[in-house]
Amino acid sequence: MRLSPRWQFPFRARWATLLILAAVIGTIPWFFPSGFYFRVAALVWVTALAAVGLQVLMGQAGQVSLGHAGFVGIGAYAMALGPKYLGLDVLLCLPLGAIVAAAVAFVVGRPILRLKGHYLAVATLGFGMLVTMVLVSEVGITGGPDGIRVPRAELFGWRIRGGETFYWIAGVALLVGVWIALNLQDSPSGRALAALHDSEVAARTVGIDVAAHKLRAFVIAAVYGAVAGGLLALMNGFVTPDAAGFLASIEYVTMVVIGGLASVPGAVVGAALLVLLPQTLTFLHEYEQAVLGVLIMLFMIFLRAGIVPGLAALLRRKAA
């Protein structure tokens, strides 16, 4: 078996990645000309958190999911439904949503993960559709297609609001999320995932419980998605079923692949790109979508392994 270069300096590379990310999160607010930028950047960090979760599943375990947004939706709606129907504090609903998502992933994942490749893709797609359908159809509970309000969070009498506050909350959440994902990659569990990614049969022969590891990766991805969804709902003060929709799921997959499937920071870069591009392309008005599509194609044609691994390879070649 060929070991990819990322195994060579795991320790140094991991801390370098975290340091760079922390530095970016810590310094870019200096360059924000207005408060609006805090909101956009917070959206980038939260979206990246969901994408990092999907990277664990797709990049590390090699299992495709076209239903990741379903878990984002579960996390987001927990923030609205928990306070409304259970009378819970909205902040308590963040871990609650994560637990519900984990439980759902555990139950759904067991049969679904027996499927491989495109069959797994269509099964996860079905799961995502089911979540969206429930959110859209149960108008009495979820508010239907119009969405539902999320109450403002309050911590010891301090009301959590404003773009700047959410920027730091989302930034720290992403930093923690990336730290865990990087650690996972270099843990025995991560090695097991990498092994079953290459060949399930080979992994099984060396004694790896393939089904259990795949399921764990699925649950981890679901928790990332739900936490990101919860934060998103808190930030917007509102959720609609679009958060759980098929297009959102496709976007997460695109983020992970465009940034670099094998790379945790790649997921962050991919998310940043896909959140920021539409924001910066608005000056193109109606040409926005067309240009976005062309850019996605160009990135994938010229940096096939994704942006982060692709650029890293280019730099190495220059250095050599």
Next chain:
Amino acid sequence: MLAELLQFLVSGLTVGAVYALVALGFTLIYNASDVVNFAQGEFVMLGGMVTVFAVAAGIALPLAAALAILVAVAVGLLLHRLAIEPARGASAVTLIIITIGASIFLRGVAQIVFDKRFHQLPAFSGSDPILLAGAAILPQSFWVLGGALLVFLGLFVFLEKTLLGKAVLATAANRLAARLVGVDTSFVLALSFGLSAAIGAFAGILITPITLTSFDVGTLLALKGFAAAMLGGMGSPLGAVVGGLLLGVLESFAAGTISSAYKDAVAFIVILAVLFAMPQGLFGRRSVERV
């Protein structure tokens, strides 16, 4: 009761025929290249939209339809030439994201060239329903079913009886071996994109009088076609046809007897159940993993 069942069956088969055509398009491209072409739904959209706008410009319907198919084929060939061919050798998932980019691009262009409204075509032979054993059937349904049948038969004859068709099958079975015996596999790949685009556009033209069309109908159709292809077993043209028809009928019966809000849910649950029992789909090749 019987009339009701017949009604559900016919409307299900009509929608299912379109899913089957989309699934066939998926299968052709997948067999030639391992690419799941998420822009497949955009061909259906192009078929419908170009026809609508050509008819509005005063062109006769058959000519407009032919024009729409030509446009879709050109787009399919360009997609292959400009986006898939330059990325040759990239992993399957990279290629899939390229097709997603292509579908976003095509949708974006369509909303500029055309518009964002819904459009309808007049039914080809009137819209007075035909009464059959108590069920009211739109004449357009027969056009859809007949057209789909024509495509199925045509494709069958092409694949089984012509040398070029056999080259396509050989490429699907083993690309390297096909190349060794002299099959020009990159021509087969281009042909598959052109053929898929034509089939998709044809489906779009047939269904527009019933379901309307707009610049963004492709997404949902691609999703359904993909599910149908999986249900039938990826890579099997017969599976694509059966999967599509089955999916359409399932949805129709679920909408009629259980709940129209959850018709897709019922369909997906059945697909999941089938896949759990038969992880390769109904007609998929059993593959043995080589270690």
